Amino acid sequence: MAKIQLKNICKRWGSTTGVRDFNLDIEDKEFIVFLGPSGCGKTTTMRMIAGLEDPTEGEIYIGDNCVNGLDPKDRDISMVFQSYGLYPNLTVYENIRFPLKIRKVDPTTHDARVHKASDMVELGKLLDRYPRELSGGQRQRVALARAIVREPNVFLMDEPLSNLDAKLRVSTRAQIKHLQHSLQTTTIYVTHDQIEAMTLADRVVVMSMGELQQLGTPTEIYDKPANTFVASFIGSPAMNLLDGKIQDGKFTADNTSIKDLPNALPNTVTIGFRAEDISVTTETNGDITAPVYSVELLGDSTLISIKIGDALLIAKADKTFRANIGQQVSFIIPAAARHWFNQESGARIDI
Numbered sequence: 001m002a003k004i005q006l007k008n009i010c011k012r013w014g015s016t017t018g019v020r021d022f023n024l025d026i027e028d029k030e031f032i033v034f035l036g037p038s039g040c041g042k043t044t045t046m047r048m049i050a051g052l053e054d055p056t057e058g059e060i061y062i063g064d065n066c067v068n069g070l071d072p073k074d075r076d077i078s079m080v081f082q083s084y085g086l087y088p089n090l091t092v093y094e095n096i097r098f099p100l101k102i103r104k105v106d107p108t109t110h111d112a113r114v115h116k117a118s119d120m121v122e123l124g125k126l127l128d129r130y131p132r133e134l135s136g137g138q139r140q141r142v143a144l145a146r147a148i149v150r151e152p153n154v155f156l157m158d159e160p161l162s163n164l165d166a167k168l169r170v171s172t173r174a175q176i177k178h179l180q181h182s183l184q185t186t187t188i189y190v191t192h193d194q195i196e197a198m199t200l201a202d203r204v205v206v207m208s209m210g211e212l213q214q215l216g217t218p219t220e221i222y223d224k225p226a227n228t229f230v231a232s233f234i235g236s237p238a239m240n241l242l243d244g245k246i247q248d249g250k251f252t253a254d255n256t257s258i259k260d261l262p263n264a265l266p267n268t269v270t271i272g273f274r275a276e277d278i279s280v281t282t283e284t285n286g287d288i289t290a291p292v293y294s295v296e297l298l299g300d301s302t303l304i305s306i307k308i309g310d311a312l313l314i315a316k317a318d319k320t321f322r323a324n325i326g327q328q329v330s331f332i333i334p335a336a337a338r339h340w341f342n343q344e345s346g347a348r349i350d351i
């Protein structure tokens with residue numbers, strides 16, 4: 001079991017900066033997810049924790065020990081990658097056992113440990129097979145068992161579900177969550193998939209361009225995004241964002257006039273609202289009125305989108321709601337559903 005601390009971490013290669021001034025305290029037993037778009041520095045940060053990259057500046061602590069300069073094998077971590085990394089000429093049993101042999105763990109314990117780990121990921125019946133005889137999901141479970149078998153202090157998982165199809169991803173995701181709950185091992189999990197982040201994490205680290213944008217529980221980052229980047233990255237659909245001006249006590253943009261505003265807003269501002277927090281009507285007396293751009297039937301709900309300038313705005317309506325493309329509709333945005341952001345910096349304005 002271990003807490004992890006990153007203090008003022010930077011990673012540069014010549015003039016390229018991968019990670020800048022990154023600070024993070026991860027609690028013992030916590031499930032932390034690094035979330036962000038491609039190239040934002042997630043993998044680099046994780047590789048520094050693993051010892052596969054050296055930070056250019058800053059210190060990394062695992063437990064009470066500063067591990068800068070310590071070899072990956074001496075950090076008591078297990079890693080799981082997108083590409084499984086199984087040995088093709090070894091059976092499932094030998095693949096899972098491999099870390100125990102390498103670390104010269106007492107051979108009399110191997111059999112029981114391999115069986116315990118393989119049972120946890122429900123691989124018990126496949127121990128004699130070779131990786132080529134397994135499906136993608138089964139291979140990833142072998143990789144998980146191989147990470148578990150050592151009973152490390154920390155798990156590092158880099159996009160472990162990316163090679164699986166959508167259905168398998170959902171079931172393997174649940175298995176990882178269940179496993180981490182049973183093992184109570186500090187886990188850092190890297191993904192660009194916000195649904196994985198929201199469903200797995202105790203806390204999410206949202207990253208962009210090498211910088212930490214927000215650290216919080218899934219509920220915190222969903223309900224109170226720190227800036228427009230986080231707002232537009234979290235949620236499906238993401239939060240609607242519309243730039244406008246405050247004039248005569250109203251928020252105005254094309255076809256938009258919103259009254260009853262809080263006092264402290266600057267003259268130019270971005271309003272944000274989630275599709276499920278607003279209502280849509282075929283009356284034309286709401287806050288934003290425009291022709292329907294598209295209608296998407298999802299089965300449990302209907303998504304109605306309109307366009308204001310370049311902004312595509314989406315409302316989640318009842319599953320029975322129907323409107324035709326081109327028909328005028330209005331979005332009604334209750335005061336409690338409104339988020340406000342500084343238009344220049346993108347930062348949240350707390351009212």
Ligand SMILES: Nc1ncnc2c1ncn2[C@@H]1O[C@H](COP(=O)(O)OP(=O)(O)OP(=O)(O)O)[C@@H](O)[C@H]1O
Pocket residue numbers: 013016017018019036037038039040041042043044045192
């Ligand atoms: N060895 C390297 N030399 C130079 N630049 C690098 C190196 N490794 C990574 N980078 C750069 O650092 C930045 C962060 O990369 P990183 O792989 O951490 O991103 P990521 O968020 O994990 O992306 P992805 O989801 O695509 O894996 C990128 O701009 C990348 O091009």
